[in-house]
Amino acid sequence: MGHSHRGKVLEQTNDLLHPDIPPKMFVTCLYAILDPVSGQLQYANAGHDLPYRRHKDGVSELRATGMPLGLMPGMVYEEKETTLAPGDSILFYSDGLVEAHNAKRDMFGFPRLMTLLGEYQGNMPVIDLLLGQLADFTGSDWEQEDDVTLVTLRRSKSIGESEIITMSTPHIDQKPGNNGWRTLAELSIASEPGNERQAMEQVAHAVQELNLPQRRLDQLKTAVAEATMNAMEHGNNYQPDVPVTIQVLSSATTLSVRISDKGNGQPIDVSQAPDIEAKLAELQSPRGWGLFLIKNLVDDVNVISDENHHTLELLLNLEGDNHDGKKS
Known part of the structure; x- marks a missing residue:
């Protein structure tokens, strides 16, 4: 892939958008290509907020100049590249984070974000840290002004491995769609041992607004893990480069957590009960045992399987007696 690829893509996209985009409207876009083996990141930027790179010497911006898409034709977009060392990470974010205001109309701002990243000690996922700091800054009566979307990219200390984690919060005025379902979070978790704890905590953070009883929340976290x-x-x-994706949705009556993998060509059987003799004889899939536990922690489980993926949907009722814990 040529070095001019990123800039040319943005140039062509800009020229295609310009004739049709409404007056005074535009689109910001950051286009990046990662080589997960070498850690090389090539990027071009069309007016989007600058990503921040965390490295052993501190925090720095990834700068590349370029106008937002659709404003005027014939724009040229600067191309840059950097190499992530093992342990380095990058934060991509939407302007709903830095442009959020508190009750005094103070702005969250870029300096605050850069300071938080510089002081970050790694004791919790950085997205959780930032969303927590945003909530503290804006207060409980905050009327969300724009979407808040965060994506982190980290090069693992194991050579050739990278992980991407995403979190988005819907606009407060977003109308429920898809039969009343509202997206609370969309996550991508690298398939590495121990990352189930990360998934568990991020799902718990995403459902905070639902005010689940503690016992109910603990059951959900265990099921998600x-x-x-x-x-x-x-x-x-x-395989670290094959992520598990998690979608967290809610309606007026139900919470849905959909966990998807790439599948292994075998359907998931949710009907079988544990049988120690069958397990020792390798006559039962090990997945069935975890599913037996999961089915006893949530109100319902749906499975979608095909040749390319498995999706396990965990459902919790948000009203009625089951809201305080599943009945036996």
Whole structure:
């Protein structure tokens, strides 16, 4: 892939958009290509907020000049590249984060974001840290002004491995679609041992607004961790570059957590109960045992399987007696 590829793509996209985009409207875009083996990141930027790179010497911006898409034709977009060392990470974000205001109309701002990243000690996922700091800054009566989308990219200390984690919060005025479902979060988790804890905590953060009883929340976290571990191990064979994706949705009555892996060509059987003799004889899939536990932690489980992927949907009722814990 040529070095001019990123800039040319943005140039062509800009020229295609310009004739049709409404007056005074534009689109920002950051286009990046990552080589997960070498850690090389090539990028071009069309007016989007600058990503921040965390490295052993601190925090720095990834700068590349370029006008937003659609404003005027014939624009040229600067192309840059950098190489992530093992342990380095990058934060991509939408302007709904830095342009959020508190009750005094103070702005969250770029300096605050850069300071938080510089002081970050790694004791929790950086997305959780930033969303928590945003909530503290804006207060409970905040009327969200724009979408808040965060993506982190980290090069693992194991050579040739990278992981991408995403989190988005819907605009407060977003109208529920898809039969009343509202997206609370969309996550991508690298298939590495231990990352089920990361999935569990990020799902818990995403459902905070639902105010689940503590026992109910603990059951959900355990189910998510078990389902994610199964997906990483049995669906993705612990291949770090093959992520487990998680979608968290809510309606007026139901919470849905959909956990997907790439599948291994075998359907998931949710009907079988544990049988120690069958397990020892390898007559039962190990996935069935985790599913038996999961089915006893949530209100319902749906499975979608084909040749290319498995999706396990965990459902919790948000009203009625089951809201305080599943009945036996």
